[in-house]
Amino acid sequence: MVCAVEFRSRDIISIKDFTRQEIDYILETAKAMEPLAKSGSDMLRGKLLATLFFEPSTRTMLSFESAMHRLGGSAIGFSEPGVSSVKKGENLADTVRVVESYADILVLRHPLEGAARLAAEFASVPIINAGSGAEEHPTQALLDLYTMVKEKDAIDGLNVALVGDLRYGRTVHSLSYALSNYKVRLFLISPESLRMRREVLETVKGKMKVVEKTALEEVISELDVLYVTRIQKERFPDPAEYAKVKGVYKIDLNLLKDAKKDLIILHPLPRVDEIAPEVDTTPHARYFQQVWNGIVTRMALLALILEATE
Amino acid sequence: MPKKTLYVAKIRNGTVIDHITAGHAMDVAKILGIAGRTNGGIVTIAMNVASKKLGKKDMVKIEGRELNPDEVDKIALLAPHASINIIRNYEVIEKKEVKLPRVLKGIIKCANPACISNSDEPVQPKFYVESEEPLSVKCHYCGYIMEKQDILKQF
Ligand SMILES: [Zn+2]
Numbered sequence: 001m002v003c004a005v006e007f008r009s010r011d012i013i014s015i016k017d018f019t020r021q022e023i024d025y026i027l028e029t030a031k032a033m034e035p036l037a038k039s040g041s042d043m044l045r046g047k048l049l050a051t052l053f054f055e056p057s058t059r060t061m062l063s064f065e066s067a068m069h070r071l072g073g074s075a076i077g078f079s080e081p082g083v084s085s086v087k088k089g090e091n092l093a094d095t096v097r098v099v100e101s102y103a104d105i106l107v108l109r110h111p112l113e114g115a116a117r118l119a120a121e122f123a124s125v126p127i128i129n130a131g132s133g134a135e136e137h138p139t140q141a142l143l144d145l146y147t148m149v150k151e152k153d154a155i156d157g158l159n160v161a162l163v164g165d166l167r168y169g170r171t172v173h174s175l176s177y178a179l180s181n182y183k184v185r186l187f188l189i190s191p192e193s194l195r196m197r198r199e200v201l202e203t204v205k206g207k208m209k210v211v212e213k214t215a216l217e218e219v220i221s222e223l224d225v226l227y228v229t230r231i232q233k234e235r236f237p238d239p240a241e242y243a244k245v246k247g248v249y250k251i252d253l254n255l256l257k258d259a260k261k262d263l264i265i266l267h268p269l270p271r272v273d274e275i276a277p278e279v280d281t282t283p284h285a286r287y288f289q290q291v292w293n294g295i296v297t298r299m300a301l302l303a304l305i306l307e308a309t310e
Numbered sequence: 311m312p313k314k315t316l317y318v319a320k321i322r323n324g325t326v327i328d329h330i331t332a333g334h335a336m337d338v339a340k341i342l343g344i345a346g347r348t349n350g351g352i353v354t355i356a357m358n359v360a361s362k363k364l365g366k367k368d369m370v371k372i373e374g375r376e377l378n379p380d381e382v383d384k385i386a387l388l389a390p391h392a393s394i395n396i397i398r399n400y401e402v403i404e405k406k407e408v409k410l411p412r413v414l415k416g417i418i419k420c421a422n423p424a425c426i427s428n429s430d431e432p433v434q435p436k437f438y439v440e441s442e443e444p445l446s447v448k449c450h451y452c453g454y455i456m457e458k459q460d461i462l463k464q465f
Binding site: 118 | 431454
């Protein structure tokens with residue numbers, strides 16, 4: 001049996017560090033946070049969260065700050081405008097050892113892979129990984145799972161497709177690891193050049209059914225969850241490579257005419273043009289609900305790590 | 311006289327690396343920084359020598375040099391069956407089998423350019439050996455998996 005005390009002062013570095021029972025416990029805690037998110041709470045009064053964003057992401061930062069404030073805590077932080085400033089400043093190990101005196105918990109976004117693991121080795125306060133380069137984004141995976149549970153009641157038995165940039169997209173890496181704890185069929189849909197990373201595939205393949213494909217229309221009718229990601233220009237070393245794959249997936253009403261009635265479409269946002277605006281008003285669209293789910297999931301994590309409520 | 315001296319002459323002081331997987335003598339020379347252009351002692355490389363244990367094996371003899379533990383670990387990455395004989399005055403004074411540790415610290419770098427361990431941080435690169443043959447190691451920080459080819463490029 002999992003209990004709250006296991007989460008006290010724990011780092012959230014990789015979703016791989018969590019068992020299915022632990023993930024389920026976090027999702028149940030998130031559900032319990034729904035009313036508190038609306039009414040407000042003083043559960044974390046006097047606690048301070050610091051956001052260290054070495055790569056800009058206003059919405060992830062706002063989501064953590066909102067979660068902290070709704071639990072009665074406070075938030076401080078900084079956001080660096082771009083990657084280049086990281087190189088000029090002090091190293092991450094030093095930054096973490098300074099900032100930990102300012103706060104009870106640190107939320108880190110960094111352009112380099114493995115950054116959160118390194119930070120946790122130097123920090124004496126808990127670290128939450130809010131995105132480490134193209135590697136992982138574990139709290140996004142948790143809110144994605146929470147959305148699936150909320151919309152579909154259970155994750156076991158679902159056919160889930162991850163579409164877009166599976167090579168550089170950190171959210172799909174964390175989500176694949178997370179889903180491998182459940183009995184799902186996972187379709188990985190991407191251009192050849194953006195296939196799922198090897199280290200992810202090797203970890204998840206033995207644990208669930210995985211099908212790699214290029215054409216989304218071949219599987220659309222089988223899906224319960226369609227998870228769409230943006231193909232991010234800035235992650236491509238070569239602009240010519242980006243030009244080749246830009247806009248290859250377009251989710252519109254025409255594609256969705258073959259979909260199950262209760263298919264849900266998720267997206268970590270922001271989107272560019274991969275989901276047509278005409279889809280927003282269909283019952284499939286759940287990407288704006290995900291934003292709310294992100295707040296309650298992050299409230300659950302903060303409450304568990306800082307408070308260890310039962 | 312033992313038969314193998316027909317292939318490779320005895321050395322007075324130095325190291326004999328024996329039982330190298332056939333075909334990997336040049337890789338071993340490479341990771342030890344033996345390029346043939348430096349002012350070191352005599353280096354003798356033998357390839358495809360008959361071996362009871364391996365069928366065929368390679369050998370590298372280095373005059374005037376004893377290997378340090380990091381170098382021994384590097385050899386273990388490429389030639390997991392190798393044995394190392396330290397020679398002083400024509401006698402084998404120490405014989406050891408190489409053994410690849412489960413965790414490698416500091417001796418190789420992560421091949422992922424976006425890995426935090428390649429930036430200016432006060433940490434040593436660290437890898438977990440997932441498989442010895444074929445070699446595959448996983449970065450402690452970013453999770454990147456490296457194979458023999460990725461590692462050879464570093465030396
Ligand atoms: Zn690495």
